[in-house]
Amino acid sequence: MSSAALAADHHDEHHHEEHSYTGVPSKKILMWAFLASDCMFFGTLISTYIIYNGKSLVGPYPTDPGILNIPITTASSFVLLMSSLLMALTVAAINRQDIFKFRLWIFLTSVFGLIFLGFQSFEFTEFYHAGLRIQTNLFGSTFFTMTGTHGLHVFLGVLWLIAWFIYSFFGNMKDKATDIEVAGLYWHFVDIVWIVIFTVIYLAEFVGTGAA
Amino acid sequence: MSDHTQEHHDHVPTYIKLAVLLSVVTAIEVAILYLPIPSALMYFGLYGLAALKFGYVVAMFMHLKYDNKILTGIFFGGFTIALATMMAMVALINYQPTKTSHYVKTSVELAKLNAGNPENGSAVFMSKGCAACHAIEGLDGAVGAVGPALTGLGQRAGERIPGKEAVAYIRESIEKPNEFVVDGFAAGLMPANLKASMSADEYKDLIAYLETL
Numbered sequence: 001m002s003s004a005a006l007a008a009d010h011h012d013e014h015h016h017e018e019h020s021y022t023g024v025p026s027k028k029i030l031m032w033a034f035l036a037s038d039c040m041f042f043g044t045l046i047s048t049y050i051i052y053n054g055k056s057l058v059g060p061y062p063t064d065p066g067i068l069n070i071p072i073t074t075a076s077s078f079v080l081l082m083s084s085l086l087m088a089l090t091v092a093a094i095n096r097q098d099i100f101k102f103r104l105w106i107f108l109t110s111v112f113g114l115i116f117l118g119f120q121s122f123e124f125t126e127f128y129h130a131g132l133r134i135q136t137n138l139f140g141s142t143f144f145t146m147t148g149t150h151g152l153h154v155f156l157g158v159l160w161l162i163a164w165f166i167y168s169f170f171g172n173m174k175d176k177a178t179d180i181e182v183a184g185l186y187w188h189f190v191d192i193v194w195i196v197i198f199t200v201i202y203l204a205e206f207v208g209t210g211a212a
Numbered sequence: 213m214s215d216h217t218q219e220h221h222d223h224v225p226t227y228i229k230l231a232v233l234l235s236v237v238t239a240i241e242v243a244i245l246y247l248p249i250p251s252a253l254m255y256f257g258l259y260g261l262a263a264l265k266f267g268y269v270v271a272m273f274m275h276l277k278y279d280n281k282i283l284t285g286i287f288f289g290g291f292t293i294a295l296a297t298m299m300a301m302v303a304l305i306n307y308q309p310t311k312t313s314h315y316v317k318t319s320v321e322l323a324k325l326n327a328g329n330p331e332n333g334s335a336v337f338m339s340k341g342c343a344a345c346h347a348i349e350g351l352d353g354a355v356g357a358v359g360p361a362l363t364g365l366g367q368r369a370g371e372r373i374p375g376k377e378a379v380a381y382i383r384e385s386i387e388k389p390n391e392f393v394v395d396g397f398a399a400g401l402m403p404a405n406l407k408a409s410m411s412a413d414e415y416k417d418l419i420a421y422l423e424t425l
Binding site: 206 | 223234238241245255262265270273274275279286288291293297321
């Protein structure tokens with residue numbers, strides 16, 4: 001199917017939604033605008049991390065044993081990537097008005113989000129025991145602020161999805177496809193921010209060290 | 213409606229293929245770290261693959277490829293501003309036309325820069341009068357016995373106070389000499405203002421020298 005046909009299709013499908021003069025649901029425009037601004041938010045946090053990387057006067061340093069852990073973070077990144085797939089399936093299900101699948105996928109998306117947060121709690125605890133606190137050094141303050149903000153995004157996303165999961169048992173989901181799609185956009189965004197963090201903060205730190 | 217159903221059914225296999233692709237790309241990213249290739253090539257590969265993943269999620273999972281182009285404009289407008297600001301910040305933060313300070317890239321380089329020169333430290337030790345009270349084997353003139361002898365200090369310093377590293381112990385002993393007094397010696401004899409009598413470089417050199425004892 002051509003992209004034009006798909007676009008037209010979508011236009012049709014949301015005819016009952018409130019549209020802006022562009023023909024796009026206002027909620028979707030709002031979400032994309034928010035995500036654009038969130039790019040700047042995370043951009044600042046990530047560049048602050050990069051700028052202060054290697055400038056800590058005392059340890060623990062990123063590559064010290066017990067600090068950045070590539071195998072564990074690879075696993076958590078995988079979980080978040082798969083949650084994006086589940087989210088895409090959730091949106092596809094609600095577009096078909098397949099409520100059973102919708103509930104299954106949105107529930108699993110939330111569970112995967114929680115697993116990711118579990119990995120992050122484990123990581124933060126490990127760092128704490130290795131002597132890295134937010135006030136320890138520049139690495140600690142920039143790292144925890146950045147990944148903590150991301151974790152908070154994931155947490156809010158989980159609450160949002162669970163709220164829709166619960167709502168689906170009591171409310172009418174017939175005209176809620178756009179709302180779910182908007183929640184999905186937020187969820188995928190949190191995933192792409194992690195794609196960047198995983199590469200720039202975790203993997204790039206080990207370039208030239210020979211082994212992760 | 214049947215058309216819609218068909219369309220969305222068609223998307224599911226695409227999503228699954230994409231998820232497999234994203235997993236494989238992530239695995240390749242990690243594998244790159246173990247390859248015997250130059251660092252520049254590693255960065256190129258890592259950032260390139262991350263951009264690929266980013267693009268696919270935005271285009272397919274977030275549907276931007278099929279959606280109204282105004283959404284692409286809104287998102288990438290903000291994204292471009294964010295990326296440009298990031299690159300400008302990272303590039304310019306260390307731009308120092310007059311080179312009044314040092315630029316270091318890693319914590320290891322910084323530690324090297326901050327480390328004193330132990331070879332100058334013994335001269336500082338003598339010139340500041342430390343030798344009048346402290347003896348060091350092999351250092352001419354350092355024969356004082358008012359305070360503890362410092363031969364082997366580098367070994368002992370880390371074990372004096374549990375949880376305190378050698379350097380921290382040596383610094384404390386100079387800056388706050390009465391905080392911890394070695395058994396058999398009286399408190400209050402060592403001047404507490406010695407650090408003020410030397411320049412920052414002299415102090416670093418002295419600490420570096422004492423660590424080697």
